[in-house]
Amino acid sequence: MPHAGPRAEPLLELRDVSKYYGDLAALEGVVFKVRPGESVLVFGPNGAGKTTLMRTLASLVRPSAGQVWFGGREIHTVSATAKAAIGFLSHATFLYPDLTARENLAFTGKLFGLAQLDRKVDAALERFGVADRASTPVRELSRGLQQRVALARTLLHDPQFLLLDEPFTGLDTRSSATLQRFLAGLAAAGKALVFSTHDFAQGALLAGRLVALARGAVQYDGPMASAPLARLGIGGHA
Amino acid sequence: MHSLTVIWAVFAKDLRVEWRNRETVALMIVFGWLVIFLFNFTLEPAGEESLRVLPVLLWVTFAFVGILGFNRSFAAERENSGLEGMALAPADAGAIYLGKVLANLLFLGVAEVAVVFAASVWYNFSFLPSLPWFATIVFLGTLGYVAVGTIFGAIAANTRMREVMLPVLQFPVSVPIFIGAVEATTGAMRGLAPVEFQQGIRLLLAFDAVFLILSYLLFEYVMEG
16 A cells, blocks of 8 residues: 655644543544555544544544644644545535435535536546436435445545545445445545544555554554554454 | 635525425424414404514514524534534635525525414404515514524534523523514504614614624634534
8 A cells, every 4th residue: 555755744633632522531642644645544442532533633623632733734724725635524424315416416516616516526426326316315315325425525526635434334345345446546546545444354455554543542553564453452353 | 706605505505405305494384373373362462452462472483483493404404414514615604604594584584474474364463554664674683583593503403402402592692682673563563653663673783783793703613513
């Protein structure tokens, strides 16, 4: 997998970020950098802080302590630039069930101020194999098809930086393999890819780097190939 | 220019969602009719009593119907975290707020027309002689109420007891609207010269301006949850 050299400028980073919900520390002193072309698997048990980390990177969560930086500046000072460069796929699909797949993408495109929107919507629907269901209200689509529309929505504005929280959820084996190849292609094309999955083996195939989280703290951050899986307690998954 | 596109996109999206499920406005109208009918049934005002009671009943009904609408408006956003989805875009949060305000204004406006029509029949009162001023006052009062309801609806959407939380937040802040709106509506319905109820209209104008501007500026923080 591509792994950018040490001289590449960090694109998106968490600087000693903590996030508390009451007394619960969802993130605790997390330092994290990701560069263009990197493919990073964020792995950990339930409640480890994976989703909070993704949401913090996407600016949906304001840290209790620490800062999020984008392109060498505090992210809130370059909010519009950062948002245009980031695509976030969440557990929630961000789709309106009463709108069709096409209408959902068109709405997103308008919020992003995309030019040639119809062409981009058609291409996104085609790319994720939902063009034939483009006029179906999202509510009537299966979970797997909704996930594909959500992926199309995430990639519609051609973000440089992809945050994918459990992207394989709801996909059948074939769609899952297709998505894996697609994401590998995006990483090879220089996109930064940060994703989580409960299936470590599947994630390990795609990622060049592993970030292991436990109780909101980073247990390991380094190359996938040299990750001490047994010490991290994920050996059985590999 | 992009902000205008965003306002229109959010407004059109809410209209399309409502057109597809046809739930919110219909529910608001039926609820409004029920409230007006119950008041009529219990109070049975007539003649001069109607002129004294009707403005209050109308605004109480608009308030209840509005709460219902604001809750429904953000129920659609809650279902798949639509508000967060919008927050991910490099769009002006204030423009998103204004798009929601326009949609809520239209929905509540349609329900209010139906409620006023029903009130006219059940209370045997003609609004036609005072219609221009009456409509202006209802518009200004509704605009202020929607300005508050839209931002508090978004805040309440992130809470667990959202259906209860919204009126608890909304009603106290909306008191100046009801004071100004009831005073001005009473004056207009009595056929007084506008100078007699301009104080109420001024209050509504001031409230509308303050809350629209404040909410426009603060909506970004509300979207952060």
